[in-house]
Amino acid sequence: MALAVEALEVRYGGIRAVRGVDIEVGDGEVVALLGANGAGKSSTLLAIAGAIRPYAGRVRLDGRDVTGSIPERMVRAGVAMVPETRDVFSDLTVEENLRLGAYVRRRDRAGVEADRAAMFALFPRLAERAEQTAGTLSGGEQQMLVIARAMMSRPRLLLLDEPSLGLAPTIVEQIFAMIARLAATGLSILLVEQNVGKALAVADRAYVMRLGRIAAAGPARELAAAADLKEHYLGG
Amino acid sequence: MTAAIQFVIDVLSLGGAYALMALGLVIVYGILRLVNFAYGELIMAAGYTLYLVSASPLPWLVMAVLAVGAAVVTGIATDYVAFRPVRAKSVTAVLITSFAFSTLLQNAAQLLISPRPRSIPLPEMFSDTVTLFGVVTPARNLITIAAAAVLLTLFTLAMRRTVLGIAMRAAATHFTMARMLGVPANLVISTAFAISGLLAGTVALLWLGRIGTVVPRVGLEPLLIAFIATVIGGMRSLEGAVLGGFLLAFIDTALNYSLPQDLLKFRDAFTFSLVILILLWRPAGLVRGPATGQRT
Amino acid sequence: MSARDLLTLLLLVGSVALLAVAAEFLEVRLFVRIVTNLFIMLVLVLGLQVFMGNSGILSFAHVGFMGVGAYTTAVLTIPVRMKGMALPDLYPLVAGLELSPLAGILIGGLVAALVAAVIAYPLMRLSDAAAVITLFALLVVLHTIMLHWSAVTNGPRTLFGLPRATDLRLAAVAAALAVALALLFKESRIGLLLRSSRDDEVAAAALGARVPVLRWQAFVLAAFMAGIGGALWAHFITSFSPKAFYLKESFVILAMLVIGGPGTVTGAVAGTYIVTLAFESLRALEAYLNRAQIFAEQVVGLTEVVLALAMIGVLVLRPGGLVATREIGTWLLRRKPDKGDPP
Numbered sequence: 001m002a003l004a005v006e007a008l009e010v011r012y013g014g015i016r017a018v019r020g021v022d023i024e025v026g027d028g029e030v031v032a033l034l035g036a037n038g039a040g041k042s043s044t045l046l047a048i049a050g051a052i053r054p055y056a057g058r059v060r061l062d063g064r065d066v067t068g069s070i071p072e073r074m075v076r077a078g079v080a081m082v083p084e085t086r087d088v089f090s091d092l093t094v095e096e097n098l099r100l101g102a103y104v105r106r107r108d109r110a111g112v113e114a115d116r117a118a119m120f121a122l123f124p125r126l127a128e129r130a131e132q133t134a135g136t137l138s139g140g141e142q143q144m145l146v147i148a149r150a151m152m153s154r155p156r157l158l159l160l161d162e163p164s165l166g167l168a169p170t171i172v173e174q175i176f177a178m179i180a181r182l183a184a185t186g187l188s189i190l191l192v193e194q195n196v197g198k199a200l201a202v203a204d205r206a207y208v209m210r211l212g213r214i215a216a217a218g219p220a221r222e223l224a225a226a227a228d229l230k231e232h233y234l235g236g
Numbered sequence: 237m238t239a240a241i242q243f244v245i246d247v248l249s250l251g252g253a254y255a256l257m258a259l260g261l262v263i264v265y266g267i268l269r270l271v272n273f274a275y276g277e278l279i280m281a282a283g284y285t286l287y288l289v290s291a292s293p294l295p296w297l298v299m300a301v302l303a304v305g306a307a308v309v310t311g312i313a314t315d316y317v318a319f320r321p322v323r324a325k326s327v328t329a330v331l332i333t334s335f336a337f338s339t340l341l342q343n344a345a346q347l348l349i350s351p352r353p354r355s356i357p358l359p360e361m362f363s364d365t366v367t368l369f370g371v372v373t374p375a376r377n378l379i380t381i382a383a384a385a386v387l388l389t390l391f392t393l394a395m396r397r398t399v400l401g402i403a404m405r406a407a408a409t410h411f412t413m414a415r416m417l418g419v420p421a422n423l424v425i426s427t428a429f430a431i432s433g434l435l436a437g438t439v440a441l442l443w444l445g446r447i448g449t450v451v452p453r454v455g456l457e458p459l460l461i462a463f464i465a466t467v468i469g470g471m472r473s474l475e476g477a478v479l480g481g482f483l484l485a486f487i488d489t490a491l492n493y494s495l496p497q498d499l500l501k502f503r504d505a506f507t508f509s510l511v512i513l514i515l516l517w518r519p520a521g522l523v524r525g526p527a528t529g530q531r532t
Numbered sequence: 533m534s535a536r537d538l539l540t541l542l543l544l545v546g547s548v549a550l551l552a553v554a555a556e557f558l559e560v561r562l563f564v565r566i567v568t569n570l571f572i573m574l575v576l577v578l579g580l581q582v583f584m585g586n587s588g589i590l591s592f593a594h595v596g597f598m599g600v601g602a603y604t605t606a607v608l609t610i611p612v613r614m615k616g617m618a619l620p621d622l623y624p625l626v627a628g629l630e631l632s633p634l635a636g637i638l639i640g641g642l643v644a645a646l647v648a649a650v651i652a653y654p655l656m657r658l659s660d661a662a663a664v665i666t667l668f669a670l671l672v673v674l675h676t677i678m679l680h681w682s683a684v685t686n687g688p689r690t691l692f693g694l695p696r697a698t699d700l701r702l703a704a705v706a707a708a709l710a711v712a713l714a715l716l717f718k719e720s721r722i723g724l725l726l727r728s729s730r731d732d733e734v735a736a737a738a739l740g741a742r743v744p745v746l747r748w749q750a751f752v753l754a755a756f757m758a759g760i761g762g763a764l765w766a767h768f769i770t771s772f773s774p775k776a777f778y779l780k781e782s783f784v785i786l787a788m789l790v791i792g793g794p795g796t797v798t799g800a801v802a803g804t805y806i807v808t809l810a811f812e813s814l815r816a817l818e819a820y821l822n823r824a825q826i827f828a829e830q831v832v833g834l835t836e837v838v839l840a841l842a843m844i845g846v847l848v849l850r851p852g853g854l855v856a857t858r859e860i861g862t863w864l865l866r867r868k869p870d871k872g873d874p875p
Contacts, residue, residue, distance in 0.1 A: 099399065339779075511669075
């Protein structure tokens with residue numbers, strides 16, 4: 001699925017977090033959204049997913065205008081979001097979390113079963129802990145759970161907000177290997193990350209945000225080589 | 237020995253009623269973080285419905301179903317009148333609108349029906365007595381215990397096995413995240429209010445069965461019971477509400493049995509003092525709710 | 533106090549003075565009665581504002597403490613010979629006492645504060661919603677005690693015999709003092725810390741704020757003001773029963789604060805004025821309808837219905853109340869934005 005974001009603005013009261021941002025994610029592309037803390041990356045993602053209403057701008061999926069849709073509708077349209085806060089439902093089991101991820105497909109029992117099995121095959125750690133309450137999982141396992149849960153709705157666009165946040169390097173490796181595997185299936189991914197190296201390694205293209213605007217954009221390889229990337233970060 | 241059995245039956249039947257009352261309140265609070273001050277009026281609505289249809293030739297069971305239906309409808313109405321318009325604004329606003337709605341309903345009953353008590357029809361079964369293990373007790377008590385057991389079991393199954401139940405538990409932990417998985421917010425909320433109404437309506441039949449009449453203020457005592465049971469149980473936990481209900485029933489019954497005659501009228505004050513002590517020891521309630529890190 | 537607060541104080545106290553002077557000049561009995569009652573309501577509503585506006589917690593128990601103040605002053609000031617008739621079972625220790633109304637009023641406030649201090653401490657550690665619920669239960673319990681402690685309160689029956697000591701001037705002075713007290717508390721260290729802890733508990737804790745203690749202090753002050761208000765009211769009306777300190781009164785006082793705006797002292801005052809006006813008009817209407825026999829039955833409860841709808845309406849349209857965040861002094865002295873300010 002192709003995503004086009006035009007002139008997006010997000011405001012929290014008087015604070016302008018996103019000040020006119022244009023982003024494109026082609027069908028099957030992995031696009032990274034980089035930037036320092038407070039640059040507006042999470043707000044951008046939340047606005048696309050429908051969790052926040054944009055102040056201005058347009059969001060299009062395959063050309064269709066879905067600006068300001070409520071989250072429930074975006075999920076049915078094929079968008080799944082994994083927020084930075086990793087909200088596993090801590091009192092539900094891993095099994096129940098996954099089942100909930102397929103809420104929009106709940107009538108297709110066979111399909112949901114098959115997907116559940118597929119997720120457990122993809123994430124064997126989760127299979128081991130299927131009956132455990134999600135709150136008892138480690139950080140890395142919770143990250144895997146929320147990605148798996150998001151995949152249960154069979155999205156065509158996945159929005160990932162800082163999947164590597166607070167995780168040990170070996171776990172981060174695993175998570176990114178997972179992301180690469182998902183990308184290989186043709187899923188479009190918009191990935192917000194602070195771990196620049198890992199993000200650019202898995203992405204096709206990237207944008208850099210600074211103070212609510214796009215400061216740089218281009219193919220991942222070019223940005224990886226760019227010398228002034230540091231400035232964009234240190235500059236705020 | 238018979239006194240002990242009597243005590244147990246009293247606690248179980250009162251506790252069953254209290255637990256159902258508390259559950260009806262918590263299910264809305266847990267998901268929406270909203271305290272429903274108009275909850276007592278659901279019981280009032282059921283009571284007045286019974287009164288209004290009492291003249292008709294319908295069998296009691298049908299009247300009871302209508303009464304429970306009235307509670308469900310009033311519950312959903314509470315959502316639309318008192319909650320939806322102000323949900324996004326502030327928590328205090330919602331508290332006050334539900335309180336205002338409660339006053340509105342009570343005064344409407346006062347104006348449109350009567351401020352005086354009105355008797356409601358009850359099946360003969362309720363006042364029949366039954367002898368169990370050498371103890372004579374109204375059949376009503378046993379019916380209450382049975383009804384509570386059945387409803388609590390059904391409720392637990394629904395919350396654990398059905399997708400909607402899982403969705404509601406998820407919404408109670410993190411509403412926005414549930415929506416981001418496609419769980420329709422409005423459906424979850426309406427269902428919560430409907431279940432709240434269902435529980436309140438059933439309790440109304442059992443509770444009014446003890447009194448036999450309905451007045452505009454009839455919902456106040458159940459409201460208080462639900463409130464206190466919820467607070468001691470732990471505001472966000474469904475299990476806590478049930479536990480709180482039984483504990484409160486235990487305290488009330490024990491005080492009923494042990495207080496001297498002239499202090500009996502202060503029983504509520506004693507109950508409250510004990511509740512305060514429990515809260516001193518465990519301000520967050522006895523059962524921990526879903527872990528979110530937020531202040532409840 | 534800053535200039536803004538001083539201006540607020542002046543304007544609010546000024547409005548009280550204005551009303552008092554108008555009532556004295558006009559000398560219409562009904563008007564004097566309404567205005568005196570209004571001033572007493574101000575004391576009560578401002579007391580509620582002290583707790584609710586700063587802690588953000590709804591307190592239904594406020595009116596219960598009003599009752600504590602009223603009954604305390606009753607027991608202390610009813611003339612001894614009348615006490616024999618009014619409260620035959622009263623404890624000998626107090627039965628022989630006959631204090632001046634002023635002393636009774638002050639002691640009424642102190643007793644209310646004391647009761648609040650003891651009972652409420654455990655409640656201040658509860659979560660917001662749990663605190664609201666428990667305070668509601670506290671109201672019911674206080675009411676139950678008043679209803680059944682016949683030795684002291686004459687049970688559910690009317691207690692009579694209090695000296696009529698609350699006149700227009702006393703009430704006006706009390707109201708003015710209440711305004712000052714509420715403003716002083718709001719801008720005091722306790723008030724500021726309490727309000728800041730609502731926005732960010734962790735940050736406030738880092739500043740040394742211990743939320744339960746702060747809440748408790750606000751609650752005790754509020755109870756003191758409620759006790760004073762109750763005692764003043766008792767000496768105004770001279771006979772009352774426990775029904776006067778229960779849900780209906782809670783509702784009216786709450787309506788005054790909510791409609792005016794719980795977050796500001798100006799709001800509390802404005803709300804009291806507006807709701808009193810509406811209330812008196814509606815009561816007159818209700819009386820007229822009943823006298824004119826327009827409806828077959830007595831029209832009862834019309835006032836509450838209208839107030840309830842008004843509260844819901846205000847909360848939907850302006851959730852913070854009419855005067856939500858800025859006191860009148862702040863609003864009048866607000867700086868016009870310069871060109872150089874950031875957008």
